[in-house]
Amino acid sequence: MGITERKEREKEQRRNDILDAAERVFFKKGLEQATMDDIANKAELSKGTLYLYFKSKEELYFAIGIRAHQILWHMFEKVISPDKKVMDNIFEIGKAFVRFANEYPDYFRTMVHFEADFDMHYITEQHKRLFQTEEDPMALFVEILQNGIDNGVLRNDISASQLAHILWTQTTGVLKLASTKDFHPDLHNVSDEEIIMNHFEILKYGLLKNQ
Amino acid sequence: MGITERKEREKEQRRNDILDAAERVFFKKGLEQATMDDIANKAELSKGTLYLYFKSKEELYFAIGIRAHQILWHMFEKVISPDKKVMDNIFEIGKAFVRFANEYPDYFRTMVHFEADFDMHYITEQHKRLFQTEEDPMALFVEILQNGIDNGVLRNDISASQLAHILWTQTTGVLKLASTKDFHPDLHNVSDEEIIMNHFEILKYGLLKNQ
DNA sequence: CTATTTAATGACTATTGGTCATATATGATA
DNA sequence: TATCATATATGACCAATAGTCATTAAATAG
Structure with missing residues (x-):
């Protein structure tokens, strides 16, 4: 056979x-x-x-979007560990995200494309596959956050899954900002890393000055 | 004449x-x-x-993107005031953003399109115009944040202009999440408002449990 | 060796963004 | 008013290209 x-x-x-x-x-x-x-x-x-x-040019492009997501999630899996402290895991994910954006700028751009610009007018089967591609690794992320909530490190007034999605999308947004900072005069002499690290700083402690 | x-x-x-x-x-x-x-x-x-x-279909679409931005910024100007407390101003901007997304879902989608999906391969004159459209209102926002830093309410380790851009892009990301939550099973029975308010909660106090 | 199934081809079609020679309307001039 | 000049509008046309399909070629089975 x-x-x-x-x-x-x-x-x-x-x-x-x-x-x-x-x-x-x-x-x-x-x-x-x-x-x-x-x-x-x-x-x-x-x-x-x-x-x-x-079956279409669009589907071809989608398949590349899926590749991009897979690479990213694979990078996450490598750095995440249930043994690490929650905040370290979050930072590791953040750093992996930054590495991804640096090492695979084209994949990164493709990913942002799909995260941001899908035409609600017509959601295809491919879209659903793409969202599914995200689900498993997202579950892993949720688990880590849930740990953090359970052992009292993280705030407990927001559910782990909401936290996961919010952090994810905030971070995607910031990475996009980093990759387009040349168009914002304010940000000309700021490095990508600085922007992203500041983003994580805010996530960690918030905007308010700590007494 | x-x-x-x-x-x-x-x-x-x-x-x-x-x-x-x-x-x-x-x-x-x-x-x-x-x-x-x-x-x-x-x-x-x-x-x-x-x-x-x-001069092209794209330019037509751009012009609509500019309309969208103008409407949004106009909504901001109406709620922002130097007399309010910084954090209130930020919240007001956030709420205006939410109203915008609710009242003008099509403009909102158009805005997200331009925020996220421009093809770095070819940046047109229009793109530059669009970024310029953002600059003035962004300056206003920066001013408010600078006030907050100066009078000790906000953390002073990140520049006002970076803060402004980071908050802006995080928030755009979260609004996009809210508008596409139907595709994330986890978020089915969460309201847009809840997501967005949680986002602002995180920005305010951070992820860590307070003492 | 022949028949059958599977895979690959590229000429062709339909759609559509963009152009341009032509037509029309408007306003100035005498 | 009649004539010319200018600004504006038209739609037939062109070029590019996503997608199709009848035809051909190759691989496998009997």
């Missing part, structure tokens, strides 16, 4: 080849400017073939 | 008519699905005419 399996593998391989090509084209030219012919050329396949593996 | 003035007015009027039509089409169909012919029909003009007033 080795033939079906090999075919399966080859199909998966081809799918990945297409994704690799698409990624390079998207990252180089941007979503709008990249054409399916570009991608087909880069993948050394005909355009028709792309559509055997992905 | 009334004729040139009248012509000027008529031109401005037509520009606005086109924007109104574009807005309705964009809000109904979304950026991608809306066509220039749709907009021309709605405006009862030929497509060519649209291009006498706006």
Whole structure:
């Protein structure tokens, strides 16, 4: 029964080849400017073939968004540990997020794209898959926060899952700010790291001056 | 010399008519699905005419983004006051932001679009205009925060302008979360207001349990 | 070796953003 | 009023490109 399996593998391989090509084209030219012919050329396949593996340009781009999320979450898993103190875990996640944005700027941009700009007018199956991709690692994050609440380190008036989502989205926002700071004159000579660390400082202690 | 003035007015009027039509089409169909012919029909003009007033579809959409920002900033100006306490001003801004998202959901979505999803591959003149639109009101916000720092209410280890940008972008992120919470099973039975108020709670006091 | 299933191709279609030669209306001039 | 000049509007047209599908090629089964 080795033939079906090999075919399966080859199909998966081809799918990945297409994704690799698409990624390079998207990252180089941007979503709008990249054409399916570009991608087909880069993948050394005909355009028709792309559509055997992905049903639209949008779906191709989504698949890359999912890759981005997977990489990020993988980085999280590596640094998170139930043994560490809650606040350290949160900081580690933050630092991993920063590393992600630095090491994979293109993936990061793709991720921000999907976090921020989906057109409520039409949510696709892919969107749902993307949200699902987030769920497991989010559960891990919630667990860590819940620990912190239980052992009295974190405030207990906000549920762990709300905290998780709020922190996540605040942080995404700040990373986006960091990556676009060149357009804000105020921030010209501030480093990305400074912005992000200040963000975490605020999360930790709040805005008020500590007596 | 009334004729040139009248012509000027008529031109401005037509520009606005086109924007109104574009807005309705964009809000109904979304950026991608809306066509220039749709907009021309709605405006009862030929497509060519649209291009006498706006040089591309993108620019049209931008102009609507600017409208959105203007409305929001106008709402801010109405609630901010140098006489109020800093923290109250911040809360007022937050509440205005929430009202904006509720009262003008379409403008809000447009704003989030521009905040989050610009394609670094090609920044247009319009982008710069959009960022400029933000600058004045941002200055107002910075001033308020600076007051808070000066009179010892707010922490003084982060500059007012960084604070302003960080708070702004965190809050945009959270509002986006609120508006998409239906896709997060965890948040199904949480209200938008609760999420946003919790966000401000965290900003005020931080994550740590107070003593 | 032949038949059948599966995969790949690229010419073709439909849609749509954007252009431009032409037409129309408006206002100035005499 | 008649004529010219200018500003504005039109819609047929063009180019680009996402997506399709009849045809071809390759792989596998019998």
